[in-house]
Amino acid sequence: MALAVVLSAHAQNFAVTAEHLYTMDAGPQGGPGLVLIRAGKIEDVQMGAGIAVPNGYQAIHGAYVTPGLIDAYTSTGVSGAYNIPADQDQDESTDPNTADVNVRDSLNPEDKLYQYVNAYGVTTMQVTPGPRNPIAGAAGIFKTAGPNSPFRTVDELAVRLSSAMVFNLGDTPKETYGSNHKAPVTRMKTAEMIREALLQARQYQEKWDRWKEEKSDPGKRPALDVKLAALAGVVSGKTPAIFNVYRADDIDTAIRIGTEFHLKYMLASVTEGYLIRDKIRQAGVPCLVGAVMQPFEDLQTSNATYENAALLQQAGIPIAIMTGYVGYVPKSRVLLFETAIAAANGLGVEPALRAITISAAKILGIDDKTGSLAKGKDADVVVFDGDPFEYTSHVQQVMVQGEVTYQRGQ
Amino acid sequence: MQRTKVVLMAAVCLGAALRIAFLSPMGVAQTDHDNNVLVFEGGRILSITSPPIEHGVLVIKGGKIVAVGEQGKVQIPAGATVRDVTGKIVMPGIVDSHSHIGIDPNPTVSDSQDANEGSGPIQPALRALDAIDPADPNIRMATAGGITTANIMPGSGNVMGGQTAYVKLRGTTIEQMLIPGTIGGMKMANGTNPKGYGTRGQAPMTRMEEAALARGIFEKAQEYKTKWDAYNKAIAAGDKTAKAPDRDLGLDAVAQILDGKRIVHNHTHRADDVMTVIRLADESHYRVVVHHGTESCDVADELAKRHIGVTFTMIDAPGGKPETINFSISCPARLEKAGVKVAFNTDDPITNSRLLLRSAALAVRGGMSEDAAIKGLTIYPAEMLDLQSRVGSLEPGKDADFIVLSGAPLSVYTKVLETWIEGEKVFDRSNPIDLRYATGGFNVISRYPPLQGGGQ
Helix, strand or coil, rough: CCHHHHHCCCCCEEEEEEECCCCCCCCCCCEEEEEEECEEEEEEEEEEECCCCCCCCCEEEEEEECCCCEEEEEECCCCCCCCCCCCCCCCCCCCCEEECCEECCCCCCCCHHHHHHCCCEEEEEECCCCCCCEEEEEEEEEECCCCCCCCCHHHHEEEEEEEEEEECCCCHHHHHCCCCCCCCCHHHHHHHHHHHHHHHHHHHHHHHHHHHHHCCHHHCCCCCCHHHHHHHHHHCHHHCCEEEEHHHHHHHHHHHHHHHCCCCCCEEEEECCCCHHHHHHHCCCECCCCCCCCCCCCCHHHCCCCCCCHHHHHHCCEEEEECCCCCCCCCCCCCCHHHHHHHHHHHHHHHHHCCCCCHHHHHHHHCCCCCCCCCCCCEEEEEEECCCCCCCCCCEEEEECCCCEEEEEE | CHHHHHHHCCCHHHCCCCHHHCCCCCCCCEEEECCCCCEEECECCCCCCCCCCCCCCEEEEEEEEEEEECCCCCCCCCCCCEECCCCCCCEEEEEEECCCCCCCCCCCCCCHHHCCCCCCCCCCCCCCHHHHCCHHHHHHHHCCCCEEEEEEEECCCEEEEEEEEECCCCCCCHHECCCHHHCCCCCCEECCCCHHHHHHCCCCCCCCHHHHHHHHHHHHHHHHHHHHHHHHHHHCCCCCCCCCCCHHHHHHHHHHHHHHCCCEEEEEEEEEHHHHHHHHHHCCCCEEEEEEEECHHHHCCCCCHHCEEEEECCCCCCCCHHHHHCCCCHHHHHHHHHCHHHHHHCCCCCCCHHHHHHHHHHHCCCCCHHHHHHHHHCHHHHHHHCCCCCCCCCCCCCHHHEEEECCCCCCCCEEECCCCCCCCCEECCHHHHHHHHHHHHHHHHHHCCCCCCCCC
8 A cells, every 4th residue: 555655656746735845955044944846856935834735736745855865976786785705795805906897787786774765865976986996997877766765777777877986094994904914914005005006097098099080900909998987987077086084194195196187186084184184275175075983993983073074174175965875884874864974063954955965966977967956956855853963753754756765653 | 060070080090989979978068977867858769569649757776767758747857958959859769670780881892791601501609799890980981870789690601500699789899889689589590592692603592591501500400409408407417427418609599589589580581482481490399570561562471470570671662683573561460461561671771771660651652650660660670689678769768779850750851860769879970070970971080061050
């Protein structure tokens, strides 16, 4: 019965009224308002109290309504809930350079956590390879599917494939390989391996460009190298690089490499970002701020602070918030919960919401499709029965592209 | 401002000063010792064992609670130091019934991790107290979360992991931390974790063997206890020829379980594993508390009819290992409805000790009553540790362990402002050093940038 309601909701038009509507578009936030949804898109948004719901729309009401949340960096979908070899597909740690792998080929939308995060309001997420390889592979941006969603293939869920190339610095790569006496054993080597690969990719790109320019004969065609081909997109600025970094000196290394190769890049996790925020601002690098409720698993996260997001944002750095990779129980962080801690520790409610909606969309370059409740964008909507960040509030309903993917109590 | 800076510099330069500051925080009237009487007046008081008092008075002296009551109805002794806490909440210090602070210290580096003695699955002679580092910053972070009492436990890698320690979060030695007169509980575990031996070709490799090993040690202890009981009886009867049986450190501790003096704290997740815990306790007639209890709500009636409590670990998402795959924030609510007493624990480092109030709040999100959730932070865990006569509520004669909150206990926006243990303030959010144990960043205080809005 419940299923029938949900399936029939698929193609429906909705009128969502809210006591506190956060469109995250231009204009005042948090007042009463109405969002009209037709054919999976936002048809119209009207602010104000007591607006009549037009005919032909199914009415939904919430205390708080926000755009669908965007997790800027997570291994949910490739690192499964059971945490057994069968469902761990995030780290190809057989080679420190796996630039040629792509999360597209690991993504499992049927994993319990993929549905779980949708029920806490995430409608879009950038799925990333894990933390082990210095050059880890290509990320992708996908819509989430809730427990009520019919199966959709990875390509149907994709917002953007190969959205970024992930580079890991710090403790984890050297712990992965160094313990087997393989490179990298030190941070020096991690940096060198990345620089060497980027240099080769630049030369590889130049070779191909030259060959194309000279319209040389097919016999002189340069040899194809899938890793260098993937990295060529990074050095040419077509594919953004994401450096996953924790310690301040590792953040500095990322900026050094990014500057040297003129990369289009961003920083993820950024645990000690607050200690080097002036340099981050000067470099003009956006930060995907990591989860703060993670256990203190290693040395590089021992200076984590709940105020990191606020301190970075106050320095004028564009921020999004991310959940990242988790190695043990619980197998994923919850974006809404992590952001709540940031909101209550200096960031404030509206900037916190911004960090997981429109700011995240802008940083990831998907703000033409999602990230705010604005006419023409995807109808990605979350309905709450109270302050979204309050511990005791509930997500009532989640909509992805106008489809109800989660309904509380079903 | 300038003064704050000087204090900060001094603390950072002197290294050990951090610990000294912990013992005797800056400012005035931080202690009720020397028979000072301290009064906290005007706040909303949650005494736990009686209804909330909107404008209350809490009187403490000599580390104990002297009086709790309504403003105007409680006699304030002459010469008392009175603190106005109008607009704030005062509640008992939080009791964490399952923690690894001090034994798995921060930062997590392999040399300092002492919770799991992976050399054999039955380790009743081990004592957590022999491996606890009182200087672990996690302990101070726990006070920033309002925790005053903790059950520090060995890990779950063994079927019988060792004796737990009931401590207050104060002092520089384990002797100062231990609660006088307590011997701790016994850590046991079943399900996934002890099967880690199986991957090395050692027992236990299956749940069957875990249960067999547990059953074996209790049978051995019963035999040991019978010998000692006979010997003690003979001595009492004046038999001077009676020969004392050989002492065994491990069996001594297990015999205390059979004597009802030591409670078993049993890590268990899956419903069938919970039933194995119950079966073993029924067979050997001992007191047990179910720890984690991820699927305990599926056998809630079995727990309720035996009056077995559950101390629940509130994680944010399912999984990380197969036995937690069915995790739900609604489990505590279901246990409550079945009449099972539920406490909340941190299992620090699994959840952080600064956020135990949050665990109770998420249970309310999952349908639990607020009253049961608050009891699950205070009096219920105290009962699960046999400490209810000392801690877990604000009543005359009990230890002066309490916290001052900025607002409603289960709100994300509420801050723990002060934490007091036996009349001594161990955490003060207005102290710039203590603040960094609440937010994180205590290793880098001198470089920590200022937050606009102050972060208070």
